[in-house]
Amino acid sequence: MEWFEQARAAEQRRDWGTAIALVSAHAECYSPDPDRHDSHLQHMDLLARAERLSELTERALTDVHARRSLNRSLRERGMEAALRNRAKDGDRGALYILVRLLCETSRAQEAHRTVQDLGPDDQYAHRIVGSFRSPPSGAR
Structure with a gap:
């Protein structure tokens, strides 16, 4: 899998554009081919790591994996207002x-x-x- 090794190398260099292009060419959401599905998950992760939040947001409209990746990324970045807005729009x-x-x-x-x-x-x-609530006083 030469493309996979090239994608990993690009990822290690933080060459997000190259890594994303290589992985996305082999990605398919809910593919019966587990490698293509794994590539899709990796693609969403790379978009988050590359801080391509607008692209993830667009994909999140129809792709549950993009939605999960976006929400995790917003949390990691401390973007509470963005999470609140997404929740207001119905994103459980x-x-x-x-x-x-x-x-x-x-x-x-x-x-x-x-x-x-x-x-x-x-x-x-x-x-x-x-x-997350504390146990009642006296409880152990």
């Missing part, structure tokens, strides 16, 4: 990532308000907040 994955981020940074009250505002009926979002 963005909501869950935002709520976890708020809880992990000792902002459980804000996380609770976020769930109340953006997903009041979303039981999973409520469970995330609940999992």
Whole structure:
């Protein structure tokens, strides 16, 4: 797999354009060929690492892998407002990532308000907040 080795070398050099071009040529979302599907996942990861957030955002409209990669990337960059906007637009994955981020940074009250505002009926979002609450005093 010469193209794969070239893509890895480009990635190590942080030559994102070359790495993305090589990998995307062999990528296919939900392909029956596991190598093509893996290439698709790698393609989404490379877009995030290259900070091509606008391209990921466009792809996220129809591609769950792009959506997940975008949301992880927004979290890693501390872009809470962007996650909040995505959650407001109905992206449940963005909501869950935002709520976890708020809880992990000792902002459980804000996380609770976020769930109340953006997903009041979303039981999973409520469970995330609940999992970060401290146990009652005296409990071990």
